[in-house]
Amino acid sequence: MRKNIYAEEPNWSLSLVPSLSDICLQWIVNNFEKKPIFEELLPVQQDFVQERLSTSLPLHVTVNLVPDGVYWKRCCKERWYLCDVSHYGDSWKRMFFERHMENIIENFIPDLTESKTVLDLVPLCKNYIKKLNISQLLPPIKEPQLEREEDEDGSDWSFENDVDEPQMNHFNFRILLDKLTRLEELHLVYRVKQCGMTFEWAMFEMTDRDCESLAFALKSCKTLKLFRLHQSHVEDKKCRVLVNYLMDHPSLRELDFSHNLIGDSGAREISKLLTRSKLQVLNMCNNRISGSGAKAIAHALSSNSTLLVLNLRLNHVMDEGGQAICKALLNNTTLSSLHLGGNDVTSVTACALSEVLTQSKTLRSINLSCNKLGEIGGKALAEAMSQNFTITECNIHLTDIGEEAASAIDKVVWANQSSERKRQAQRRKP
Template identity: 50%
Template sequence: MTSMENIKPDVGGMSALSSTLVGDKSASKMSSHSAVSEKKSSSEAANRVPSPTDKDKDNPAADTRNMRRIIAEDPEWSLAIVPTLVELCIKHLVVNFEHNSKVLHDLEPKHKVMLLEKISTDIPLKVTALLVDDEGYWKRCCKARWQICDVSAYGRSWKRMYFERHLQRIIEQFVPETTDSTELTETLPLCSGFVRKLDIRQLLPPVREAPKMGAEDDISEADASDTMEGPEIDHFDFGAVLPSLPYIEELSIVYGVHDAGMNFEWNLFQFTARDCLLLAKCVAACKTLRVFRLNRSKVDDDKVRVLISHLLDHPSITMLDLSHNIIGDRGARAIGKFLNNHSQLTELNIYDNNIRVAGAQAIAHALTKNTLLTKLDMRLNRLGDEGGQAICRALLKNTTLSELNLGSNELSEPTAAMLSQVVVQNTALRSVELSCNRLGPDGGKQLQEGMEENDTITYLDLRLTEVGQESEYCINQILHQNRERARAKRLRISIPSKGSPSPSQSVGA
């Protein structure tokens, strides 16, 4: 009993033990929490951005904590400043220039330049033709329309170039009886003050219906192209254009079609009698025309006679070019009459035709009386020695012709002999072309002897003439001396001519 009583639970001890365990557990939890806090504090301290120093306190941008990255919601947003009121007005005028074009004259020069640099090149000509004179604008118009723009061929005027090429395109693409003439009639008043030259490189014929042929009438295409030229087809009438161009000075025309391809027909290249008559009347009435070219148009004797009959005593034409045609002796006689004090011509080009002896004699006769012509080109004809000698005899009397081209004319030694007399007596000639003629060694020697007495000719072409290397070399040396003499004369340096005494000889005498 006593022993069992003695074994009683120690409630106080257990309570103390329990409190001790609880205290230890709380202490452990607090110490763990403290360790985590210290670890977190050390981590924050490591990642914390250092505060700005006293040196950077005056520059807020130095502290990256105060900077924000701005992302614009507007994709067109930029740092550009707001446009000025002037720029806004110019922008409005550019957009509405076609309807508010009259305001151009009221702008200040600097604002006018800003406007003309921005307006579109597609604005109708009826708006810009008489209003805009700025060369920069017309330069943009030309380059926007054509890849090749050689403004030097148009008096270095971009506006003139635009209107001349624009009118050229309208005429070259005009199909008689098919094309509406509204564009042409509207364009002429706009460009009349700017067109000085027209270079028409093709003229389209009217569109005709293909003939209906039965099986028995069928022929091959080769036979049709070789044997049938078809009816004559008249082309564009220049009577609707030339009277509206008061300042035109040059007119070049080709009656033909470019790039005919598989549509080729001989009648596409015909210069009809009616075409000739209408053109002759137009040119005769155009008193400002100085240069007239009609090339590659199959102009024959009858047509050139019609042309010349209307051009007699024309007051202003100084250059006539009828090259690459089929003019014969009858046509050459008409040209000779034109040269015989009935024209103001200073240059005549009739190369690549069918002119023979009779035609050359007619032109030679006119040269004996003509006092204005300075350049004559008759290469690629069939003059022969008789025709060549006739021209040379005329030059013994003529005192104005300075350039002569007789290349490829079936000339030989007799013509060279006559020409050797010409170069001795004639002091007006400066350039002579004799290439592609069989003058031979004897002809070369005679020319050499004549050139030794000449001090004015600076160019003599003897290629493919078989004159011999020795004669050709000697003549080239003489030509070089003549060129140097002419150059010295231009520089007003006195060089004694052949046969005259030198200054030392004059003093000694």
């Protein structure tokens, strides 16, 4: 007698039954924390596991076992809305650990968060962190001040009446930087985001103690190539401390102190750094450097053989500093980009720069925008540019040089750009 057997599920078929291999792999996924198995698997099996592993697994389990790939991409995508992996050398693993460390530092509250929170992460992430971009540094939580009360005799009192308020110090980088043995870039801003009604100016500047600890940490970080400290109310005293520790740094190539309060005294320290470092890029945009400070930088520039980019935009160098820098460029053979926009320079500086333009073979970009160069300055620049074959960028906006001079300069720049493109095309040919 023959019987037909029908499945309870009409859509059931043998193809729906998972293979024994998949069942075993799923067991590995479900028990990965207790019994991590990965390296013994075939590549296709590793892909299966990476696509299904929980992104909440402890980092000490996954960091050395799961390679860069799908798993770390999932970790990033689930945690952050914007994930541009091209900013991290196309490495999802690097993105995860850099941003994870950044978040810990940005939310670190001195005297409340334990240093162990940061230090425990270092052994896991130090091989993957090349850049840290810290956009916030929190100060300690201040104890509420007791309001003054009046005694019956009319006198007032409070527990804090005769005690100076302590400084608001931030995260201590001394505990971290020397341990990040592959760190190449450090970007810092001393500020508090979304401070709301608790706003205080002290939230937007580093203290003296912050400066000392940061300077010591920078010196100990031998791999650092780029250091940016901006919008943090850094003035001459703090600039001197930082620069003194950066003297003779073995790897520093780019220094950015833009949007601070550095004046001539700080500029003189920067000039010393130019003689005792291998800096290639110096950005001092939007500070308080006047002619005296610019002359000090110019003096160092005349004998410097490494600096490629100098940005002094939005300072007060005026013609005293502008002329000094131009004179220095007559002896300098490496600088390729100079930015003097918004510095109150006039035709005097333009005429001094015109001499440089007829001789320099290295200068590629100049920016004199937002200065009152006038027609005399414009004419001098136009005549000099007619003899120049290297300048491919020349910003002369808002300088009152006149349309005729501006047009002549633009034509030379376009011709130089065309020649440069042809040279690059020739180099690319086999």
